[in-house]
Each structure stands twice: as structure tokens, then as C-alpha cells.
Amino acid sequence: MTSQSSPVSRRHRWLLLIPFLWQIGGVPLVNDVAWRPFSLPFPMAWQMAGIIVTSVVIAYIFSIDRKHPEFPDTKAPAEGVEQ
Numbered sequence: 001m002t003s004q005s006s007p008v009s010r011r012h013r014w015l016l017l018i019p020f021l022w023q024i025g026g027v028p029l030v031n032d033v034a035w036r037p038f039s040l041p042f043p044m045a046w047q048m049a050g051i052i053v054t055s056v057v058i059a060y061i062f063s064i065d066r067k068h069p070e071f072p073d074t075k076a077p078a079e080g081v082e083q
Contacts, residue, residue, distance in 0.1 A: 015061055
């Protein structure tokens with residue numbers, strides 16, 4: 001018995017472009033900044049902040065994907081059915 005359900009939108013996965021743009025697109029902007037937070041060169045601090053931003057984005061996408069699985073667990077037995 002198969003049930004037809006509407007496809008789940010995966011547009012939220014476009015958020016994975018944020019870390020890419022953070023690392024690649026931001027290089028020309030931060031390369032010549034002379035500010036030294038925590039005595040680190042600014043590009044290094046930018047990269048470390050990018051790790052945090054990337055982790056938050058991936059965790060957010062993971063939480064959305066867990067709420068709406070692409071492939072429902074079809075191997076789980078139905079309630080009250082013995083194997």
C-alpha cells in the first residue's frame with residue numbers, strides 16, 4: 001500500500017550558499033582590513049567567524065530536514081502488528 005503525498009519543498013537548501021559566499025565572496029572585502037580583533041589578523045578572525053556561521057546554517061537545515069524527511073521510514077512496523 002503506497003500513499004501519495006505532496007513533495008516536500010527543498011528550497012531551504014539554498015541557504016548552503018551562505019557559507020560559500022562568506023568564504024569566497026568576502027575575501028576581497030576583508031583582505032586589506034587592518035583591524036586586529038583579539039590580536040589576530042582580520043582575515044583569520046573572518047574565517048573563524050565563518051566556521052560558526054557555517055555550523056549554524058547547517059544545523060538549521062538539518063533541523064528542517066528532520067521535520068520533513070524526504071524518504072519516510074517505510075520499514076517501521078505498524079502499531080499492533082506482530083512480525
